[in-house]
Amino acid sequence: xxxxxxxxxxxxxxxxxxxxxxxxxxxxxxxxxxxxxxxxxxxxxxxxxxxxxxxxxxxxxxxxxxxxxxxxxxxxxxxxxxxxxxxxxxxxxxxxxxxxxxxxxxxxxxxxxxxxxxxxxxxxxxxxxxxxxxxxxxxxxxxxxxxxxxxxxxxx
Numbered sequence: 001x002x003x004x005x006x007x008x009x010x011x012x013x014x015x016x017x018x019x020x021x022x023x024x025x026x027x028x029x030x031x032x033x034x035x036x037x038x039x040x041x042x043x044x045x046x047x048x049x050x051x052x053x054x055x056x057x058x059x060x061x062x063x064x065x066x067x068x069x070x071x072x073x074x075x076x077x078x079x080x081x082x083x084x085x086x087x088x089x090x091x092x093x094x095x096x097x098x099x100x101x102x103x104x105x106x107x108x109x110x111x112x113x114x115x116x117x118x119x120x121x122x123x124x125x126x127x128x129x130x131x132x133x134x135x136x137x138x139x140x141x142x143x144x145x146x147x148x149x150x151x152x153x154x155x156x
Contacts, residue, residue: 006035022052
């Protein structure tokens, strides 16, 4: 019975969290955590809700890390911790979390997509031209592939 109530509370809280209303989502997700304290998804989203609603970064980080220790191969848990880091202004930690998640997650596509959104882009090779100018585009393409080749050769 507690499982159904916890699931219902969690779903209600998750809907509010996705609707950008974390202060209203927090009590629902907290109730789910109280009822099912060993569910890593509830703990992780509780951390996200705390970060978004209360800006208590350290507490949010602890809940997300606890969830990750329980189920390391779940991509969504890595993504939630990265979201907490981003909301705290810790971009580097978010990127590192996503990279670590790529090594052990079963569905890395979520992490790849998130990583591509937050990784810093290199400066254009020709800064006096627009980033989308064909010379910048193709010179950046060549640079990227050249750096990938160097990285590959360094591993040999």
